[in-house]
Amino acid sequence: DAGVIQSPRHEVTEMGQEVTLRCKPISGHNSLFWYRQTMMRGLELLIYFNNNVPIDDSGMPEDRFSAKMPNASFSTLKIQPSEPRDSAVYFCASSLAGVRGFGPGTRLTVL
Amino acid sequence: GDSVTQMEGPVTLSEEAFLTINCTYTATGYPSLFWYVQYPGEGLQLLLKATKADDKGSNKGFEATYRKETTSFHLEKGSVQVSDSAVYFCALSDSGGYNKLIFGAGTRLAVHP
Numbered sequence: 579d580a581g582v583i584q585s586p587r588h589e590v591t592e593m594g595q596e597v598t599l600r601c602k603p604i605s606g607h608n609s610l611f612w613y614r615q616t617m618m619r620g621l622e623l624l625i626y627f628n629n630n631v632p633i634d635d636s637g638m639p640e641d642r643f644s645a646k647m648p649n650a651s652f653s654t655l656k657i658q659p660s661e662p663r664d665s666a667v668y669f670c671a672s673s674l675a676g677v678r679g680f681g682p683g684t685r686l687t688v689l
Numbered sequence: 690g691d692s693v694t695q696m697e698g699p700v701t702l703s704e705e706a707f708l709t710i711n712c713t714y715t716a717t718g719y720p721s722l723f724w725y726v727q728y729p730g731e732g733l734q735l736l737l738k739a740t741k742a743d744d745k746g747s748n749k750g751f752e753a754t755y756r757k758e759t760t761s762f763h764l765e766k767g768s769v770q771v772s773d774s775a776v777y778f779c780a781l782s783d784s785g786g787y788n789k790l791i792f793g794a795g796t797r798l799a800v801h802p
Binding site: 609611614620621623628633634649667671673675676678680681682683 | 721725731732733734735740776782787788789790791792793794795
């Protein structure tokens with residue numbers, strides 16, 4: 579079985595550009611989570627979905643961040659416009675009944 | 690709200706030394722507790738878990754016991770190896786039904802030959 583798939587694995591962009599991170603959860607999982615990892619703040623939960631519906635987005639740092647889950651097999655996290663302080667590793671995770679998997683992460687660098 | 694506190698790193702040990710990484714939690718309800726490991730340049734892997742009080746999770750020589758009375762879930766290993774060098778995260782899963790994980794800050798472990 580494939581695990582959580584994230585793309586791209588690495589993204590380098592310039593300040594002000596739009597960035598879209600993608601996630602394909604494990605088939606059959608009904609919850610999806612986006613995390614951000616930085617040296618300063620550790621692992622932060624940004625937003626999570628259940629059955630494609632956003633449940634809690636209180637962790638989204640600013641209005642520049644948005645996330646969607648148009649169907650059970652795909653989610654995006656978008657940053658527009660991006661800023662250097664958004665540089666981090668972004669992880670996607672999915673779960674079903676306590677069984678969860680993490681993606682390999684997308685390392686974002688905003689210059 | 691729910692939170693996890695773990696000891697600050699880095700923890701530096703010699704090979705075959707005993708490891709303890711402390712973790713305490715604050716939660717309403719009855720959370721499940723986890724230790725995740727992140728090797729350099731990689732994502733998070735589940736190391737072990739415990740779902741109720743007095744449960745002991747174990748894997749790869751690591752173990753942790755869910756202590757409700759002290760709200761703790763300390764990670765231990767009797768003899769560490771260089772290959773154990775990684776960042777270790779303690780986490781809890783709330784009982785709210787969505788299984789969201791709340792992580793501690795992470796503890797970096799460096800094991801030297």
